[in-house]
Amino acid sequence: MMDSKKIIRFALAALLVFGLMGPALAAEFPTKTIKVYVGFSPGGGTDIIARTVASVAPEFLGQAMVIINKTGAAGTIAAREVSQAKPDGYTLLVAGGSETVSVGHYRELPYHPINAFSPVIRISRDRMILNFNANAPWKTLKEFIQDAKRNPGKYKYASSGHGGIYHSAMLAFCDRAGIKMKHVPYKGGAPGMAALMGGHVDIAIASPSEARALVEGGKIRSVTLTSLERTPLQPDVPTLKELGYDLYLENQKGFVAPAGTPKERIMFLHEAFKKAYEHKAFVKLCTRLKIERGYLGPEDFRKSLMGMYNQIGSVLKK
Amino acid sequence: MELLIDQFFVAIQGSNLLVLFLSTVAGILIGAIPGLTVNMAVALSIPLTIHMSLAQALCMIFAIYVSGIYGGSVSAILVNAPGTPAAAATTLDGYPMTQQGKAGKALKMALFASFIGGIMSIIILVLVAQNLAAFALKFGPAERTTLMVFALTIVGVLSGRSMIKGLLSGAIGLLFATVGADPMLAVPRFTFGMLELEEGFGFIPVLIGLFAVSEMLVQAEDRMQTSIKASYKESSDREEDSRLTRKDILLSWKTIIRSGFLGAFIGCLPGIGATVACFFGYGEAKRASKNPDLFGKGTVEGVAAAESANNAVAGATLIPLLALSIPGDALTAILYGALLIQGVQTGPLIFQYQLDAVYLIYITLTLANIFMVATAASFMSFFKRIAEVPRRILFPIIFVFCVVGSFAMRNSVIDIYIMMGMGVMGYILRKFQIPLAPLLIGYILANPFEEALRQALVGSEGSLKVFVVKPIAAGFLILTVLAIVFMIRRTLSARGEETQGGENREGEESEL
Amino acid sequence: MFRSINFRVGIFFLAFSLCVALFVVPTIGEEWRQAPTADMEYFTLGPRFFPYISIGIIGFLSVILILQSWWQHRSRSTPPRSAFTRDALKTVLTSMGIGVAYIVLIPVLGVILVTPLCLAAYFWYFGLRRWVWIIVVPIVLTAFIYICFGKFMMVPLPMGLLER
Numbered sequence: 001m002m003d004s005k006k007i008i009r010f011a012l013a014a015l016l017v018f019g020l021m022g023p024a025l026a027a028e029f030p031t032k033t034i035k036v037y038v039g040f041s042p043g044g045g046t047d048i049i050a051r052t053v054a055s056v057a058p059e060f061l062g063q064a065m066v067i068i069n070k071t072g073a074a075g076t077i078a079a080r081e082v083s084q085a086k087p088d089g090y091t092l093l094v095a096g097g098s099e100t101v102s103v104g105h106y107r108e109l110p111y112h113p114i115n116a117f118s119p120v121i122r123i124s125r126d127r128m129i130l131n132f133n134a135n136a137p138w139k140t141l142k143e144f145i146q147d148a149k150r151n152p153g154k155y156k157y158a159s160s161g162h163g164g165i166y167h168s169a170m171l172a173f174c175d176r177a178g179i180k181m182k183h184v185p186y187k188g189g190a191p192g193m194a195a196l197m198g199g200h201v202d203i204a205i206a207s208p209s210e211a212r213a214l215v216e217g218g219k220i221r222s223v224t225l226t227s228l229e230r231t232p233l234q235p236d237v238p239t240l241k242e243l244g245y246d247l248y249l250e251n252q253k254g255f256v257a258p259a260g261t262p263k264e265r266i267m268f269l270h271e272a273f274k275k276a277y278e279h280k281a282f283v284k285l286c287t288r289l290k291i292e293r294g295y296l297g298p299e300d301f302r303k304s305l306m307g308m309y310n311q312i313g314s315v316l317k318k
Numbered sequence: 319m320e321l322l323i324d325q326f327f328v329a330i331q332g333s334n335l336l337v338l339f340l341s342t343v344a345g346i347l348i349g350a351i352p353g354l355t356v357n358m359a360v361a362l363s364i365p366l367t368i369h370m371s372l373a374q375a376l377c378m379i380f381a382i383y384v385s386g387i388y389g390g391s392v393s394a395i396l397v398n399a400p401g402t403p404a405a406a407a408t409t410l411d412g413y414p415m416t417q418q419g420k421a422g423k424a425l426k427m428a429l430f431a432s433f434i435g436g437i438m439s440i441i442i443l444v445l446v447a448q449n450l451a452a453f454a455l456k457f458g459p460a461e462r463t464t465l466m467v468f469a470l471t472i473v474g475v476l477s478g479r480s481m482i483k484g485l486l487s488g489a490i491g492l493l494f495a496t497v498g499a500d501p502m503l504a505v506p507r508f509t510f511g512m513l514e515l516e517e518g519f520g521f522i523p524v525l526i527g528l529f530a531v532s533e534m535l536v537q538a539e540d541r542m543q544t545s546i547k548a549s550y551k552e553s554s555d556r557e558e559d560s561r562l563t564r565k566d567i568l569l570s571w572k573t574i575i576r577s578g579f580l581g582a583f584i585g586c587l588p589g590i591g592a593t594v595a596c597f598f599g600y601g602e603a604k605r606a607s608k609n610p611d612l613f614g615k616g617t618v619e620g621v622a623a624a625e626s627a628n629n630a631v632a633g634a635t636l637i638p639l640l641a642l643s644i645p646g647d648a649l650t651a652i653l654y655g656a657l658l659i660q661g662v663q664t665g666p667l668i669f670q671y672q673l674d675a676v677y678l679i680y681i682t683l684t685l686a687n688i689f690m691v692a693t694a695a696s697f698m699s700f701f702k703r704i705a706e707v708p709r710r711i712l713f714p715i716i717f718v719f720c721v722v723g724s725f726a727m728r729n730s731v732i733d734i735y736i737m738m739g740m741g742v743m744g745y746i747l748r749k750f751q752i753p754l755a756p757l758l759i760g761y762i763l764a765n766p767f768e769e770a771l772r773q774a775l776v777g778s779e780g781s782l783k784v785f786v787v788k789p790i791a792a793g794f795l796i797l798t799v800l801a802i803v804f805m806i807r808r809t810l811s812a813r814g815e816e817t818q819g820g821e822n823r824e825g826e827e828s829e830l
Numbered sequence: 831m832f833r834s835i836n837f838r839v840g841i842f843f844l845a846f847s848l849c850v851a852l853f854v855v856p857t858i859g860e861e862w863r864q865a866p867t868a869d870m871e872y873f874t875l876g877p878r879f880f881p882y883i884s885i886g887i888i889g890f891l892s893v894i895l896i897l898q899s900w901w902q903h904r905s906r907s908t909p910p911r912s913a914f915t916r917d918a919l920k921t922v923l924t925s926m927g928i929g930v931a932y933i934v935l936i937p938v939l940g941v942i943l944v945t946p947l948c949l950a951a952y953f954w955y956f957g958l959r960r961w962v963w964i965i966v967v968p969i970v971l972t973a974f975i976y977i978c979f980g981k982f983m984m985v986p987l988p989m990g991l992l993e994r
Contacts, residue, residue: 035986042361043652055365068986070729072517073499077730080513106504110513156777162504184459184773185502190651191589194644200458200777213643217666285368289658351978358983482898483836486843486891492884493850500877507858507877531929538925539918542956711963714952715971718945721933722975725941726985734933742926750839768880780874 029089029265030063036255037068037082037093039075045207046075049124049253050094052285057276061269074164075099076109083111087118087258089265096122096252096301098164101308105316106163114309118261119301121273122254124286125294126207128169129225129237133196134218141223141243144203145177152180157203158192161185165312166205169226169249172315176245196220207251208233209290226250233290249308252294254301270298325677329685334377337370338682341381342689346697348382349389352399352526352716353723356386357648364656372660373678379656380686383649384436387592387629388690391428395621396421396704397716399530403521404592404628406762407600409529410476410755411613411620418616421705422560422698427618428625429694430562431574435626436687438578439585439633443640444680448669450634451641454586459773460784462587464794466767469594471801472601473756478614481809484756487747491760494519501769502776514732521593523724523737524761528754530720531741534713536748542709560702570622573603581627585634588646590766592631597759599627605804614755633683640664640676834902840895847889855881928952940990945972 036054040046047069054065070078079099085091095117104113130141138144148155159167162185174181181203186192189206196204197219204220208231214220215234222237226249230239240247255273257266276282277295286293296304341363348354359382367375390402395412408428415424442450457465470488477484497508498518509515577599584595603623604613613620636653638644643665645651657664662675669676704712724737744754778784785791858878932948946968953963979985 041648042358043364043648043655047361048655051365055368066984066986068729072728072730073513074504077513077516162502182776184776185504186773187501187589187769190644190646194455194588194638194642195458197642198455198458210643213663213665213667217643219642219666285659288661289655354978354983362983480836482891482895483839486839486888486895489884489887489891493881493888496881496884500880502875503862503877505859505862505877507881508854510857535922535925538921541921710953710956710958714949714956717929717952718932718949718971718975721936722941722945722979722985722987725936725987726979726983729986731937731988734936738929738933741929745922750835752839764880764884772875772879775874 029268030061032090033064033066034061034089034269035068035091036065037070037078037091039070039072039078039094039099041071042069045126045209046094046097046253048289049291052282052289052291053123053255053273053276055285056279056282057273059279060272060275074103074161076103079113079116080110082256082258083116085258087260087262089257089261089269092120092255092257092269093117094253095256096254096305097126098161098251100256100305101249102165102168102312103163104309105168105313114302114306116259117256118259118266119298119305120255120257120266120269121277121298122252122294122296122301122304123273123277124253124291126209126251126253126292127225127227127231127233128166128205128249128251129208129211129222129231129234130170130173131193131196131204131206131211131215131220131222132202133199134220135199136202136221144223145179148177148179148181153182155202156182156184156200157205158184158186158195158201159205160189160192161187165249165251168312168315169247170203170205172247172249172312173226173240173245175315176240176247193220208237208292212290231292233292247311249311250294252296252301252304252308254296256301266298321674322677322681325674326681329373329377329678329681331373334373334682337374338377338381338685338689339693341378342385342686342693345382345385346389346392346690346694349386349405350392350401351723352393352401352530352720353522353726355402355522355727356383356390357652358726359386360649360652364652364659367656368659372662372675373682375656375660376679376682377685379653380683381689384629384632384683384686385690385693387632388429388432388625388694391432391621391625391628392425392701393716394529395424395428396701397530397712398533399716399720400525403525404596404631405624406525406529406593406758407596407624407628407755408621410600410624411615411617412624413533414614414616415618415621416705418559419705420559420616420618422702423562423566423618424621425698425701426560426562427566427570427621429691429698430567431570431577431622431626432629433687433691434574435578435581435628435630436632436690437684438575438626439582439630440680440683440687442579442582443633443636443683447637448641450586451637454588454638455642456790457587458788459770459777460788460791461794462590462770463767463774464785464791464798465587466763466770468794468798468801469598469601469763470759470767471798471805472597473759474802474805475601475604475610476597476614476753476755476759478753480751483752487752487754488756488760491757491762492764494524494757495761495764496768501765502772512732514728514730517728518765519736519740520727520733521762522727523733524740525758526720526724527737527740528744528758530716531737532744532748532754534717535741535745537709537713542713545706545708545712566618570619573607573619573623574626576602576606577623577626578630581630582634584627585631585646586637588638588644591647592628593762594766595631596624596628597762599623605801636679636683640668640679641666834899836895836902837899840892840899843888843892844896847885847892851882851885851889855885924955925952928955936990937988938990940992941987942972942976942992943990945975 036050038047038050050067058064070081076099082091082093100113157170159170184201189210192204193206195201211222212233215222222234224240225237226247227239228241228248348359360379363378387404390400390405391408394400394405394408396416398409398413400406400409412424473488499506499516506516580599581595584590600623604610635646635650638646639650645654662672721734724733727733774784855878928951935944949968950964980987
């Protein structure tokens with residue numbers, strides 16, 4: 001046990017150290033809370049990613065993170081807000097999904113979905129997986145495609161909304177496979193899955209984390225995913241590439257800052273988030289939440305976003 | 319069985335009970351303050367649950383959820399400002415009761431009905447979760463469309479004296495709901511380029527504006543010199559008016575049970591929700607009641623109907639979540655995340671592999687209901703006193719909370735303007751004797767109705783046949799026709815009576 | 831007849847529905863018909879369908895309302911009701927005015943600054959004159975709102991001038 005003198009000396013030393021460090025730190029970045037905008041409601045997939053990162057990252061940032069849910073218009077309200085924010089690194093957006101790569105192709109947006117932002121880090125890659133009802137007559141995707149070719153417009157698919165990334169993925173799939181299907185938009189992924197189980201649509205596209213429990217429970221069958229390699233969440237589902245269709249679309253999630261944010265600050269944030277990303281607690285949470293971690297650095301993240309943006313654009317322009 | 323008992327002892331550990339108690343208090347307060355909603359509170363509590371045990375996490379979430387829904391009815395009854403959307407129908411009779419000095423009775427009935435509704439939904443959840451989930455899946459676009467058509471007949475039921483004005487009000491609600499991105503193609507309608515409006519007006523700002531703000535303006539007419547109770551001519555101070563008598567319970571027990579079933583039914587259909595449920599319960603109660611004319615003027619039956627239905631939703635929304643891993647609303651989506659954090663995977667297999675978690679859910683949900691009753695009962699005398707606060711103090715404070723609360727919903731200033739606009743409009747409509755309840759129902763039902771209708775028509779390529787061939791859909795259509803026939807007959811007979819004894823009712827507007 | 835409430839309501843909503851149908855609904859884009867996606871041909875109802883339906887109902891009902899008031903006028907004379915006195919109108923408009931000023935000032939000055947002012951204005955207007963009501967209570971309540979919403983629920987309240 002320390003005696004009281006030691007305690008006082010220690011406290012004085014600590015005070016001195018912090019007193020000296022205070023001003024030095026203030027000149028650096030970050031000196032205040034970092035705001036993270038989320039374009040979707042609390043509890044959704046995007047929000048969960050922001051909150052799990054925020055539960056670990058402040059340790060490495062040296063500042064708190066506050067999550068601001070600015071919902072509406074498929075995440076574009078939050079994206080516009082961040083695109084217009086001061087590029088000082090204190091305002092970030094969780095981006096990479098519909099608002100970044102998809103919605104801009106369907107309508108005019110008040111910001112450029114890619115160029116208005118400066119990517120910081122990619123945290124997760126949520127795949128998009130195509131599912132049949134468990135009792136569907138087709139054993140494989142091939143059988144379905146043949147059937148659909150004979151009956152253009154007969155079969156229906158559910159998506160989480162018009163112009164979203166899932167809708168784009170289905171359009172791209174139909175384009176590559178040379179088939180025609182009807183689109184039935186639902187509000188979010190879950191109602192679409194319910195419609196698939198109830199037999200009201202023939203295909204529903206969802207993320208593996210949504211689909212897995214139902215696949216294991218024998219309610220639905222996952223047939224393929226729009227990716228280049230298989231997902232560890234459902235390793236026995238073949239990718240479209242394996243089946244001979246060239247399509248690579250993923251619902252990525254990561255942090256972006258407004259364009260024009262100083263490079264050092266981006267790199268600082270990147271380092272801090274990367275440490276959080278590798279932290280044991282974060283890895284454990286991701287495993288439990290069925291989030292597929294998928295790190296990419298600032299440049300790779302931008303390239304990846306750009307690639308997907310252009311890919312969707314090329315499908316829609318046909 | 320043994321497992322159930324084991325889980326019971328897991329659930330009633332001291333720390334869990336403390337969490338339950340604190341969350342219940344927080345839930346009631348959050349629910350009662352307009353604008354602080356249960357969803358926000360639960361979402362914010364998720365990071366806390368990371369470090370908790372499963373039992374603790376469930377205690378916390380369910381306690382906030384269940385008591386939050388009750389808390390919403392407190393402000394609905396006392397000041398006409400529904401604290402949560404689910405309490406919208408509670409205002410219709412709860413607030414008139416407060417004006418008549420029966421706030422205590424209304425609050426106690428709300429609590430009693432909430433508890434019974436909540437327990438009923440738990441029983442249904444325990445007994446028939448899997449069957450009901452399979453049934454809910456049968457509700458495709460066609461079935462939903464006809465269900466919504468049937469629900470829209472409630473507009474007629476709630477129209478009050480003038481059917482035409484009631485229907486007009488409902489149609490205004492439909493029109494308002496079309497503001498925003500259209501549910502199928504996301505084409506912006508009436509947004510004039512504002513991204514904020516694409517989500518529509520938002521339910522909370524509309525609700526708070528129409529009810530709470532317009533109420534403040536009505537109250538301002540006499541400069542609010544007294545309390546709510548004292549401002550009303552026929553208010554009473556009899557002791558029995560603040561108690562729940564045996565007569566009240568005898569009058570409403572059927573209503574409570576019916577609403578409980580309706581709430582549970584609506585709750586198990588993903589994506590419809592507690593607000594629709596409470597109006598459904600209210601409308602059906604009025605239809606079935608022996609004295610439907612008392613509805614809307616402060617009958618204890620009306621409070622019971624709305625509250626039983628909205629609390630019955632709580633347990634029932636867990637049915638699609640547990641059995642099919644389908645979160646039916648924003649709140650169950652948050653709960654889904656919280657369960658995942660705890661390592662509980664919902665879905666068809668949960669009843670095989672994680673039965674302990676399922677039992678724990680049942681038990682904590684029951685405990686949450688019990689704690690809600692105990693805690694709310696001890697708050698009762700405090701709540702009642704709010705009706706005695708002078709209005710000139712009460713209403714400005716409520717107004718400020720409404721403003722900040724509307725902002726907090728989406729962190730958007732536009733929502734405040736919407737709320738104020740709705741308040742002014744609600745006031746004008748009230749001055750023209752246009753009832754507001756039908757407007758709200760139209761507003762709530764319009765989007766799910768349009769979505770389902772257009773989804774159904776995409777599937778059928780424009781043919782209306784789908785609504786007749788599918789048995790459930792056809793059933794709802796028949797119910798709708800019956801409801802309309804019933805309504806016409808009642809208005810005709812009411813008019814017949816009027817022409818017989820109509821001489822002394824000079825000047826009263828009596829229309830179809 | 832012209833002074834009965836129902837007649838006025840009917841006329842107003844008839845005019846309203848006509849205006850909306852003729853001038854506002856056509857602002858809803860029809861570009862979706864030429865949209866590049868391949869699946870458009872299966873949509874039978876466009877985004878304009880539902881607005882038109884609800885406006886149609888409103889217009890129809892207001893015509894009935896007008897006819898009804900005309901018919902009632904002939905069958906028996908409904909005395910016009912004066913909705914409320916001038917005095918009441920004045921207080922209602924003032925309350926509205928304070929409310930509107932409050933919400934307009936929020937984004938400019940921030941919730942923390944305007945809320946006590948708004949409360950004090952209301953209290954003063956409704957006849958509370960003691961300084962407890964004009965100063966102490968508004969400040970305490972604002973602090974409560976700040977803690978409740980800003981700190982506890984982590985709502986990013988608009989801070990206006992106090993923004994860091």
